Amino acid sequence: MPGKIRTAQSVSLDIPASEQPYLHNRWHPDIPSIASVKPGETVRIECLDWTGGQIGNNDSADDVRDVDLTRIHYLTGPFDVEGSEPGDLLVVHITDIQPLDHSPWGFTGIFARDNGGGFLDRHYPRAAKAIWDLDGIYCTSRHIPGVRFAGLVHAGILGCAPSAAVLAEWNRREAELVGACAQSHPGQVVALAPLATNAHAGAADGELRARIAGEGARTIPGRPEHGGNVDINNISRGSTTYLPVLVPGAKFSVGDLHFSQGDGEISFCGAIEMAGTISIRFDLIKNGMEERAIKSPVYRPGDVAQQFGPSRYLTFEGFSVDEAGRQHFLDATVAYRQACLGAIEYLKQFGYSGEQIYLLLSCAPVRGSIAGIVDVPNACTTLGIPMDIFDFDVSVEAERVPRSLAPCPVADPRVR
Amino acid sequence: MPGKIRTAQSVSLDIPASEQPYLHNRWHPDIPSIASVKPGETVRIECLDWTGGQIGNNDSADDVRDVDLTRIHYLTGPFDVEGSEPGDLLVVHITDIQPLDHSPWGFTGIFARDNGGGFLDRHYPRAAKAIWDLDGIYCTSRHIPGVRFAGLVHAGILGCAPSAAVLAEWNRREAELVGACAQSHPGQVVALAPLATNAHAGAADGELRARIAGEGARTIPGRPEHGGNVDINNISRGSTTYLPVLVPGAKFSVGDLHFSQGDGEISFCGAIEMAGTISIRFDLIKNGMEERAIKSPVYRPGDVAQQFGPSRYLTFEGFSVDEAGRQHFLDATVAYRQACLGAIEYLKQFGYSGEQIYLLLSCAPVRGSIAGIVDVPNACTTLGIPMDIFDFDVSVEAERVPRSLAPCPVADPRVR
Amino acid sequence: MPGKIRTAQSVSLDIPASEQPYLHNRWHPDIPSIASVKPGETVRIECLDWTGGQIGNNDSADDVRDVDLTRIHYLTGPFDVEGSEPGDLLVVHITDIQPLDHSPWGFTGIFARDNGGGFLDRHYPRAAKAIWDLDGIYCTSRHIPGVRFAGLVHAGILGCAPSAAVLAEWNRREAELVGACAQSHPGQVVALAPLATNAHAGAADGELRARIAGEGARTIPGRPEHGGNVDINNISRGSTTYLPVLVPGAKFSVGDLHFSQGDGEISFCGAIEMAGTISIRFDLIKNGMEERAIKSPVYRPGDVAQQFGPSRYLTFEGFSVDEAGRQHFLDATVAYRQACLGAIEYLKQFGYSGEQIYLLLSCAPVRGSIAGIVDVPNACTTLGIPMDIFDFDVSVEAERVPRSLAPCPVADPRVR
Amino acid sequence: MPGKIRTAQSVSLDIPASEQPYLHNRWHPDIPSIASVKPGETVRIECLDWTGGQIGNNDSADDVRDVDLTRIHYLTGPFDVEGSEPGDLLVVHITDIQPLDHSPWGFTGIFARDNGGGFLDRHYPRAAKAIWDLDGIYCTSRHIPGVRFAGLVHAGILGCAPSAAVLAEWNRREAELVGACAQSHPGQVVALAPLATNAHAGAADGELRARIAGEGARTIPGRPEHGGNVDINNISRGSTTYLPVLVPGAKFSVGDLHFSQGDGEISFCGAIEMAGTISIRFDLIKNGMEERAIKSPVYRPGDVAQQFGPSRYLTFEGFSVDEAGRQHFLDATVAYRQACLGAIEYLKQFGYSGEQIYLLLSCAPVRGSIAGIVDVPNACTTLGIPMDIFDFDVSVEAERVPRSLAPCPVADPRVR
Structure with missing residues (x-):
């Protein structure tokens, strides 16, 4: 038994x-x-x-x-x-x-x-x-x-x-x-x-x-x-x-x-x-x-996972042109960084600090995909954020209302 | 009206x-x-x-x-x-x-x-x-x-x-x-x-x-x-x-x-x-x-898409070590190439040519994900293949039986 | 060819x-x-x-x-x-x-x-x-x-x-x-x-x-x-x-x-x-x-269908006690009718007529399930409504705001 | 804290x-x-x-x-x-x-x-x-x-x-x-x-x-x-x-x-x-x-559940005509019973006893739906069985091979 x-x-x-x-x-x-x-x-x-x-x-x-x-x-x-x-x-x-x-x-x-x-x-x-x-x-x-x-x-x-x-x-x-x-x-x-x-x-x-x-x-x-x-x-x-x-x-x-x-x-x-x-x-x-x-x-993968519905993912596109405007060759890593940065700027509008979104994109069930990897010189990647994890509406159509959200702790640089 | x-x-x-x-x-x-x-x-x-x-x-x-x-x-x-x-x-x-x-x-x-x-x-x-x-x-x-x-x-x-x-x-x-x-x-x-x-x-x-x-x-x-x-x-x-x-x-x-x-x-x-x-x-x-x-x-995305069930995706991992054994630094593009190459070798066992699988991975509803992008020096990407698109069982557990599959056309190199 | x-x-x-x-x-x-x-x-x-x-x-x-x-x-x-x-x-x-x-x-x-x-x-x-x-x-x-x-x-x-x-x-x-x-x-x-x-x-x-x-x-x-x-x-x-x-x-x-x-x-x-x-x-x-x-x-079924995410279905329970308070014996049909009636009363709050919701429940992708069929004397059925088909929030938590919605045509009884 | x-x-x-x-x-x-x-x-x-x-x-x-x-x-x-x-x-x-x-x-x-x-x-x-x-x-x-x-x-x-x-x-x-x-x-x-x-x-x-x-x-x-x-x-x-x-x-x-x-x-x-x-x-x-x-x-419902893919559900239709051939009026309960009985006969082919399937349909993640409830006199219900819960292929196309499966305990009637 x-x-x-x-x-x-x-x-x-x-x-x-x-x-x-x-x-x-x-x-x-x-x-x-x-x-x-x-x-x-x-x-x-x-x-x-x-x-x-x-x-x-x-x-x-x-x-x-x-x-x-x-x-x-x-x-x-x-x-x-x-x-x-x-x-x-x-x-x-x-x-x-x-x-x-x-x-x-x-x-x-x-x-x-x-x-x-x-x-x-x-x-x-x-x-x-x-x-x-x-x-x-x-x-x-x-x-x-x-x-x-x-x-x-x-x-x-x-x-x-x-x-x-x-x-x-x-x-x-x-x-x-x-x-x-x-x-x-x-x-x-x-x-x-x-x-x-x-x-x-x-x-x-x-x-x-x-x-x-x-x-x-x-x-x-x-x-x-x-x-x-x-x-x-x-x-x-x-x-x-x-x-x-x-x-x-x-x-x-x-x-x-x-x-x-x-x-x-x-x-x-x-x-x-x-x-x-x-x-x-x-x-x-x-x-x-x-x-x-x-x-x-x-x-x-297992057959048990969150199911948000595909249309519930607000998805950011990122290409292999870096923050300084420099062109990289089919670099999916640079491209994914751009998708992340775009998402952060977007979500800051709802009252978060950049660090809060950076933390959130790291740990929440966001999806990073390799969309196109052959269209020289730009790799295209996407970052999908399930909107249903938020208590409020974060869609593009949502009204931007000022929100006062508690911050996350950020440390001062270490003095050496 | x-x-x-x-x-x-x-x-x-x-x-x-x-x-x-x-x-x-x-x-x-x-x-x-x-x-x-x-x-x-x-x-x-x-x-x-x-x-x-x-x-x-x-x-x-x-x-x-x-x-x-x-x-x-x-x-x-x-x-x-x-x-x-x-x-x-x-x-x-x-x-x-x-x-x-x-x-x-x-x-x-x-x-x-x-x-x-x-x-x-x-x-x-x-x-x-x-x-x-x-x-x-x-x-x-x-x-x-x-x-x-x-x-x-x-x-x-x-x-x-x-x-x-x-x-x-x-x-x-x-x-x-x-x-x-x-x-x-x-x-x-x-x-x-x-x-x-x-x-x-x-x-x-x-x-x-x-x-x-x-x-x-x-x-x-x-x-x-x-x-x-x-x-x-x-x-x-x-x-x-x-x-x-x-x-x-x-x-x-x-x-x-x-x-x-x-x-x-x-x-x-x-x-x-x-x-x-x-x-x-x-x-x-x-x-x-x-x-x-x-x-x-x-x-x-739209709310209408194929639904295979997550556990129906046989998923290959790829890291930023290239085919020659050379280590790249957090290069998701190299990593995704390895996942693709691994999938091709795997599926050849079922009777396909390399070109056939290369074509198939390009056009079938396979999923390319950025799994880990921070673990120096290896980016980790994954390639998920929905097993249900095949007429036969392509799981790891499946018996490998010799199959004689019709080929795809491959062109001789152009003479210049 | x-x-x-x-x-x-x-x-x-x-x-x-x-x-x-x-x-x-x-x-x-x-x-x-x-x-x-x-x-x-x-x-x-x-x-x-x-x-x-x-x-x-x-x-x-x-x-x-x-x-x-x-x-x-x-x-x-x-x-x-x-x-x-x-x-x-x-x-x-x-x-x-x-x-x-x-x-x-x-x-x-x-x-x-x-x-x-x-x-x-x-x-x-x-x-x-x-x-x-x-x-x-x-x-x-x-x-x-x-x-x-x-x-x-x-x-x-x-x-x-x-x-x-x-x-x-x-x-x-x-x-x-x-x-x-x-x-x-x-x-x-x-x-x-x-x-x-x-x-x-x-x-x-x-x-x-x-x-x-x-x-x-x-x-x-x-x-x-x-x-x-x-x-x-x-x-x-x-x-x-x-x-x-x-x-x-x-x-x-x-x-x-x-x-x-x-x-x-x-x-x-x-x-x-x-x-x-x-x-x-x-x-x-x-x-x-x-x-x-x-x-x-x-x-x-086919593998292509709408995907709303399970938590996006507002679901009404219906039991085999009819509108007049009469108890029926494990009657899933009566039970499903109650779930439908409950959903209609609920959605009327958002500005619809009863006929409009009756039409909508008939044709929209709502799910009718047999939940429990053995708990004498009550069959329990459920009716799930995908909230994402609405332009506005119809959740239980949503504020009820007066809406003036255009009606559907309703015919006068036929004179014989 | x-x-x-x-x-x-x-x-x-x-x-x-x-x-x-x-x-x-x-x-x-x-x-x-x-x-x-x-x-x-x-x-x-x-x-x-x-x-x-x-x-x-x-x-x-x-x-x-x-x-x-x-x-x-x-x-x-x-x-x-x-x-x-x-x-x-x-x-x-x-x-x-x-x-x-x-x-x-x-x-x-x-x-x-x-x-x-x-x-x-x-x-x-x-x-x-x-x-x-x-x-x-x-x-x-x-x-x-x-x-x-x-x-x-x-x-x-x-x-x-x-x-x-x-x-x-x-x-x-x-x-x-x-x-x-x-x-x-x-x-x-x-x-x-x-x-x-x-x-x-x-x-x-x-x-x-x-x-x-x-x-x-x-x-x-x-x-x-x-x-x-x-x-x-x-x-x-x-x-x-x-x-x-x-x-x-x-x-x-x-x-x-x-x-x-x-x-x-x-x-x-x-x-x-x-x-x-x-x-x-x-x-x-x-x-x-x-x-x-x-x-x-x-x-x-919660947003976490099994996901089998809709096409992985083998689905049995049941109508409100009972086992004795008697016609009932829009009786979803009778109809669901027929779907269950049909599924049992089907799955017995793979080596199970009727009691085993009866137990399995009761507890496994099968889906019971009310398909049509208005087409007099027949209610139509469906019972969907996720084929992926079985170790072997139970599709209609699957070869029927004799299997010797261990039984479940069944009790003799009580002597009073």
Whole structure:
């Protein structure tokens, strides 16, 4: 008789993340496995929020401004999946994700330009924050009045450990980019090299720990070989992801749970970040990478999601001409930035600050689409905003009435 | 008593496009208006396919290979909208789009790499073609067996004429790009300068015609100031687009009708291109650009679209690491290319050629999303394919059975 | 090379329906077939509106009040489908439905209680009418201001001819009901017996015509053996219906096209009735009735429909306690009537007359659901109204502001 | 700073329901309130399953067969809502519903014809049962293999206490029905009169308790004046229901939580019945019954639900001709029964027993619609089954392969 679903790993909100041995914040094949799961089994896995608890439920953005980005992405794992071998596909079917019952809140942040930054940091260089209260499947924020929506709860990070060869390739190509950009993008963080400071290698200690700290890949980027920090908002309840297995046992890890996130997660700390519990049913497709011709993660969204009706999305077009009027060649990233900036100017009319909308576009269920990618020189992207998340009418036709909305906290620049 | 909807302009499939004076293929403020419409009025406007009839309903891709890209985008217009002035927003509500009744077919093409190219031209350099039979709201192709879907019929191009100042800015910035790329991208067409050859300035003649031919902006790119060739597939029936008005009378033009198109239109001639009739109800928001804070087109999709269920989309992830293993910095364009390439390799398993899938991803209702745009150095994009458009099961779980599918025509390279 | 889709039968708006030999208004196995279609073939079939042109595009409801209900449901057909035999399933895949191009309007009527009646005729005994202007996929009515919606265009009637045995059974059981109700429902039309008056038997003449007129089943009810007048609004574009074949050749007929209809079609002449063209692709499943265990029609809706978002439906609950406070036993029909009456009282607050809402609930895309059918003695049904079809806010929270809306024509009772 | 959501009332799975003083199983104005909530506040309320724990997680249907139907519907409440008075509308916004964490299972039952019965009890007179394992938002049953779906979790019962006058009216009209049916429906339970046996009046004792037991309305039927046992499956997470307030304080009660239910809940114990926790945010619209013209409950569904795509619903038509070939007059209840019976015969082909499908149609997300309610004499209803809940293809086109599926428990008739 099936009973209650097994919790494969719990976490503590009271012990520092760096001291919890079933967490880690680097990708490396040799981080010790913490538990084993069977194909066909559903287990619950608890996760900390991605900062490991650095951000507080309060009305100051100083903690966001001062966040220590070497102490992030404490993932729960790695888990061995019985019988898995390199070349298999690990099937990750998410049956539920919930905030921790005793912690029904989350946060969205704008990082300061000189400590983390984000998609629009040239426009919004100061740190800002919004705290969200989670009420069942809905959320509201005292820092962004007038909006309320159901979250498409998801895991920002999920993936299997890289093999040594894959890890070496990551380090090679990212170092190459850093080198190539040293002159063209001076001072810009284009990629993060391995860093021993605050590396958490789970239960590894001694020499192993030192080696992992020295070689382990940073967790910020998603990567094609295994997924990782993909920040895909519809890898949600009911979704099924097919992950390449690169090491014996798969060594699956998960973390960075999001109550909600817009396409792009544009403010970088842009989802509604939370600690929570994810329930996963694992399966294996033996030799699936070759037999199914899958080299990068593939997924099917769940069949449960918000439904706003397509005509309820006010949609902004963005092209690859940048803010300074400079023409870029089929650059969808520049184009999406323009769509975001257009939406911000539009929504400011209703009484919000730019930071509030920047936060909102990052975390609300907005849709970012690649419309046209071939019409030289302009990529065309779109940003769709579901109007029904607002308490008032934000359509083009709506009358603009002065509204006095409470602000979100914005931090003064740090004095060094 | 309202009667039949007025046809504001019809076109001929028998007269060369260049000889039909109500068509034009450049953007310029001085192309003579062909008719006037009133705010509140719905009119029908006929349009040629974007090549003006260069492609035939046959089984050879030679016409696609040999297409003359100086003779494209014959737009119907410009139409004056009564009372419109610069600074207004022109409201374009599409109430219907239909293929021409006596021409129920369309085409999708892959251009040869040396004549047009496309998103994947390094991988698929040869021209290829698929002819689609339009059966009501559905389409099938003898060149891509095993698929059938309803089209989200839309207009690829719609926009108002640029002012002289806007036109000058377009020419300036695009020329700047061409200059900047001359060394970095030798031989690559990064933007198209004004070109007198085959310029069609509508009813203009003499000196005016020569001036328009010399100054007029090419129609390939969409542009932020007015929209134009945005290739957004949900600017479909029921959609409402708010277009900046830049010249007195608005001078609205429309064309490049698509029976269906995937996000990105990746093969460039990637939609199901067709001649057809669009019905538009026009309205005006006076001084809307300032009072609504809208500088680039904004739209609301229609409330009628295909509904596949989110879990029916098999979704491929793509990251900004290119085919050669080179790391790019937050480049969503590179990332989307990887998602497309992954999908092609996957679907080849079911019996298709690469060209067939390349064509299919271009024109079928696939979804391209910007998932994460801040996780340095990897942008993450996704490509979702609705599995229900296939006659057979293409899920990851599906058994791979050998299928012998009829091919699409692929042209030998042109001998020069 | 496929060409234009063949029109299997056209109709005339100028010749009286009763004189067009490819129409018929009775169900009988011996009505002569008018044409033959092949499995796999798509054909277009034109249809008159269900009254055969009795209702005019004007502002009087007198024609609705005086409608001759012996001259209705002129169906186009019957068509032989090659190879079909009793026991097969005829697969009817609708690829398109359009209003006749030169007749872009439709009508919705409330019949007078003493001539046709309807679901709420005790409350609204007088005839009323709304004319709808069809603008592409959208419709509006000068008689019901403030609403606009896209139609889910469908065929009210489609079915194969009954066999002689099935026809006899229909006549038996309906006569039995008439007999049983003669005392319990005096004066109420509970079913319609065969009637020679104005019977139209297609091309039949002489004795055959007389026999058909004498025996032929009336077309008002849908019937389980073949479907017929089912008035199911999502047998629309893209739908596939599996129809039992009861006679050699199938003898398929179709008519009663609706631009839109709410669940229940409550005012009886409740859809937006129109003349139009339907495109159907036919197929056969040999011996499908037995091998697929299908005795009554089964269908799959199309994948293209309006999408309002579930939370945009204001939904009224109705229970089987009637207007007089009388308790009925699990009577879903009584329950649905209460939901309709509740919705009418609610929407009257916004300035409409009861007749206007009665018409609107009949034809707009409202959803009627059977919620609970087992909680003795009350069946519970619901009526969901998509709020987005209104120009103004009709939510419970909306402020009630006095609105002066133009009325719909209502006819004085006929003097006899 | 908002904290964890307050639990307004918890329940025990270990103490008999009849001994928990915050539960009641009759509707009466004088059942003592158990707690008070404020408008604007969200609270959690725990509920037992509707049988108060009579059914076990095992493989015998004997407990369903022998269920004591005088001991059901133990509702949690009544709750006073501060400031509410008769004539107000109580706004019930459900923000979450979850099964009790330590009890992740539910059940669906077919009652024996002589003890409860159900919609198809003449066809399936024996008791049967399915146990469902709840895995996050999904469920599966060892008793109905081959299906798996996400639940649209909802509350079967919610309503405010009746006033004395409303209660008297209920008792009057239901007694009248019982009287009227005594001859026409001998032996049939058409309504349930007040019954002292096992009446649970919450904390009431002594005389008050006796009076409530003698007068209190039974909870089985939903009723138009207050809602109650409406069994509407989309009164789910995110829904907002507007309930008439009939007594000072509103006296709101809730219970009968369902993990999932099909339209109609046809087997009577037809939902996936469970114990759980519901989170509700309350609000008030003062004098809303008159000012909003609402006499019966009205609701808006939530915006989060399963999305299968309309074309994924295999839909059965049912008409008001009964199993014996008898014609009924516009009887939607008879019609819906035929649709259900047709679906059962169809799905039996895939290896299921009739009881299994009867259970499945009761609890899976099937859609029951009122298609046409005016085409005398046949009401037409439809039953849509989402094909994607099955592990295998159940389309009409699917090959019928013999499957050996594990059965569900069916109980032998009780010997008396």
